[in-house]
Amino acid sequence: MVDATIPTRRAVLAAESSAWDRLKSNRHWLGYWFMLPALLILFLFLAYPLGLGIWLSFTDAKIGRAGEFIGLENYEWLQGDSIFWTSIFNTLLYTIVASFIKFGAGLYLALLLNQHLPFKALIRSAILIPFIVPTVLSAIAFWWIYDTQFSIISWSLKKLGLIAINIDFLGDPNNARASTIFANIWRGVPFVAITLLAGLQTVSPSLYEAATLDGATRWQMFRHITYPLLTPIIAVVMTFSVLFTFTDFQLIWAMTRGGPVNATHLMATLSYQRAIIAGQLGEGAAIATAMIPFLLTAIMISWFGLQRRKWQQGENND
Amino acid sequence: MASVEIRDVRKAFGATEVIHGVNIEIEDGAFVVLVGPSGCGKSTLLRMIAGLENITAGEIKIGDRVVNDVPPKERDIAMVFQNYALYPHMTVAANMAFSLKLRRAARAEVEARVKRAAEILGLVPYLDRYPRQLSGGQRQRVAMGRAIVRDPQVFLFDEPLSNLDAKLRVAMRTEIKELHQRLETTTVYVTHDQIEAMTMADTIVVMHDGIVEQIGTPLELYDRPDNLFVAGFIGSPAMNLVKGRIKANGKAAFTGPNGVQLPLASAPSHSEGRPVIYGIRPEHFTIADDGAEAEIVVVEPTGSETQVFAKLGGEEVVAVFRERHQFNPGDKIRLKPDPRLVHLFDEATGKRLNA
Numbered sequence: 001m002v003d004a005t006i007p008t009r010r011a012v013l014a015a016e017s018s019a020w021d022r023l024k025s026n027r028h029w030l031g032y033w034f035m036l037p038a039l040l041i042l043f044l045f046l047a048y049p050l051g052l053g054i055w056l057s058f059t060d061a062k063i064g065r066a067g068e069f070i071g072l073e074n075y076e077w078l079q080g081d082s083i084f085w086t087s088i089f090n091t092l093l094y095t096i097v098a099s100f101i102k103f104g105a106g107l108y109l110a111l112l113l114n115q116h117l118p119f120k121a122l123i124r125s126a127i128l129i130p131f132i133v134p135t136v137l138s139a140i141a142f143w144w145i146y147d148t149q150f151s152i153i154s155w156s157l158k159k160l161g162l163i164a165i166n167i168d169f170l171g172d173p174n175n176a177r178a179s180t181i182f183a184n185i186w187r188g189v190p191f192v193a194i195t196l197l198a199g200l201q202t203v204s205p206s207l208y209e210a211a212t213l214d215g216a217t218r219w220q221m222f223r224h225i226t227y228p229l230l231t232p233i234i235a236v237v238m239t240f241s242v243l244f245t246f247t248d249f250q251l252i253w254a255m256t257r258g259g260p261v262n263a264t265h266l267m268a269t270l271s272y273q274r275a276i277i278a279g280q281l282g283e284g285a286a287i288a289t290a291m292i293p294f295l296l297t298a299i300m301i302s303w304f305g306l307q308r309r310k311w312q313q314g315e316n317n318d
Numbered sequence: 319m320a321s322v323e324i325r326d327v328r329k330a331f332g333a334t335e336v337i338h339g340v341n342i343e344i345e346d347g348a349f350v351v352l353v354g355p356s357g358c359g360k361s362t363l364l365r366m367i368a369g370l371e372n373i374t375a376g377e378i379k380i381g382d383r384v385v386n387d388v389p390p391k392e393r394d395i396a397m398v399f400q401n402y403a404l405y406p407h408m409t410v411a412a413n414m415a416f417s418l419k420l421r422r423a424a425r426a427e428v429e430a431r432v433k434r435a436a437e438i439l440g441l442v443p444y445l446d447r448y449p450r451q452l453s454g455g456q457r458q459r460v461a462m463g464r465a466i467v468r469d470p471q472v473f474l475f476d477e478p479l480s481n482l483d484a485k486l487r488v489a490m491r492t493e494i495k496e497l498h499q500r501l502e503t504t505t506v507y508v509t510h511d512q513i514e515a516m517t518m519a520d521t522i523v524v525m526h527d528g529i530v531e532q533i534g535t536p537l538e539l540y541d542r543p544d545n546l547f548v549a550g551f552i553g554s555p556a557m558n559l560v561k562g563r564i565k566a567n568g569k570a571a572f573t574g575p576n577g578v579q580l581p582l583a584s585a586p587s588h589s590e591g592r593p594v595i596y597g598i599r600p601e602h603f604t605i606a607d608d609g610a611e612a613e614i615v616v617v618e619p620t621g622s623e624t625q626v627f628a629k630l631g632g633e634e635v636v637a638v639f640r641e642r643h644q645f646n647p648g649d650k651i652r653l654k655p656d657p658r659l660v661h662l663f664d665e666a667t668g669k670r671l672n673a
Contacts (some may be wrong), residue, residue: 209370210403214417214464215391224416228407 056285074286106192139254173263199233239302320381327376354525396465546668578631597661603637609654
């Protein structure tokens with residue numbers, strides 16, 4: 001019955017309806033209709049700005065003046081700009097050092113929080129505080145902690161008799177780098193710790209019991225069971241951590257604005273300074289665009305790191 | 319291989335005591351099954367032997383050594399877990415070799431032992447696979463292989479078959495039993511399934527609420543349960559238990575609900591009018607003219623036997639016959655228990671009364 005009626009209905013539809021009507025009712029198009037809202041959002045807020053940014057980097061646009069296409073001139077100009085190269089060095093230093101320490105400290109905290117502790121739930125939520133405080137607020141707090149006159153660290157060390165004069169946290173280039181990296185670590189560790197903790201909790205306790213009976217020490221259990229089982233989630237969390245750190249802007253801008261003498265300028269802050277503060281949209285866009293290869297590299301590394309490992313494949317019927 | 323001795327062992331979690339003084343002696347090479355309903359403490363006891371739980375009071379000896387304070391890895395035991403606890407990121411071979419590698423055994427020795435275990439268990443084609451790529455039964459075997467390669471003093475099994483389907487469970491039951499006959503390693507096996515216990519054990523330990531109810535060979539427990547709990551727990555379908563009183567004067571008999579008279583071979587002394595529970599196994603009923611009248615409720619033919627559910631003095635009993643009876647619900651039959659095979663239990667204490 002059903003089979004017999006469908007062709008005739010189709011035939012009628014085809015004869016009476018326009019192409020637009022068919023598009024509205026065709027099942028094959030239905031999927032595309034459902035995807036349309038997401039597609040629009042992605043295009044409007046991701047693809048279009050990205051494309052516009054890349055296009056701007058090939059123009060001499062300034063604020064208030066549409067630019068003209070100038071080819072690679074912005075990039076050629078940046079090649080000879082030592083501040084640009086400093087910012088790349090700073091960004092790599094910032095990302096690599098902060099990410100390594102965030103991973104180490106995050107893993108350590110996660111392992112610690114996975115033990116039976118008194119007030120476990122309370123401590124776990126407390127760990128998240130640096131992550132949920134708005135970045136600018138924590139940056140301002142750090143600004144005060146690092147203040148040349150009123151720094152609580154300097155004050156404490158002086159009271160303890162360890163130093164004679166205040167430490168110039170944000171005035172000295174290397175101190176400033178270390179201080180901003182520390183602030184970034186403080187902010188980023190909770191994310192790593194909580195995510196890894198979630199990963200740790202998926203490891204069945206009976207595996208540790210089996211390993212105990214097999215004669216494994218605590219270190220061997222970590223080395224042969226915890227760590228290998230955690231690698232997939234480490235790949236995910238470190239990808240995000242590296243991307244967030246590489247593109248960090250708020251902390252630096254609120255604390256140092258890239259100073260002193262550009263020692264803490266990251267590519268993101270330099271791009272903002274050139275494009276918005278100085279009004280050189282084209283040049284700022286070129287700096288931002290120069291971040292893309294680095295980010296793509298990070299993504300590719302994690303992509304291969306994230307490939308399902310052989311032991312994760314196969315039937316999952318347990 | 320070694321004997322295991324459990325002496326007055328207690329276990330408390332905080333203020334709650336879950337094992338109240340247990341004494342079990344396990345001979346070298348024996349296959350002992352701890353059986354009981356869930357929450358009876360059997361798994362906790364096994365984990366105490368393994369060293370995964372500490373012992374609140376009492377003493378556990380493996381061989382001649384008191385192991386209360388010996389860490390698990392030095393107890394020389396191997397355990398098969400209910401969920402197998404296979405390392406998901408290691409191949410079958412690596413899973414089995416893990417303990418040997420930790421002991422820094424020579425490579426050739428590791429390989430030889432893994433190969434031998436794999437041959438015993440029929441796992442040779444699967445050595446390079448990961449646990450996820452195996453079926454339930456194969457994983458079960460890998461878990462056993464991991465235990466075998468270590469050649470331990472004692473094997474501990476914690477409900478190893480409960481994650482398998484019914485058919486596989488029966489097959490693995492036989493395999494484990496064969497394995498034990500081949501390796502002759504002392505084995506402690508925990509299960510809640512009394513059929514598993516009956517078919518596999520040399521000695522069964524029936525546990526209930528943290529105490530040992532009875533220890534004995536499967537047939538001892540079946541033929542002479544010490545108390546009501548064991549009587550009801552061992553055997554399927556379960557033993558019929560009927561409340562009533564003893565009539566000792568004259569020919570011994572038992573008066574059940576609604577005046578039903580059931581035969582007794584003999585009554586314990588000074589027991590006239592004593593409230594007791596009369597136990598009779600389903601297969602110890604016969605149909606006889608001098609039996610008690612019962613009304614058929616349901617008949618369940620299984621092919622090899624016929625299970626008959628009937629009301630005897632208003633109480634439902636089950637009888638099993640090797641013959642194929644054609645009864646209809648509501649039919650009246652006369653059931654006669656074999657008086658020599660009757661079990662009598664004290665109604666208040668649940669203890670066995672007759673010899």
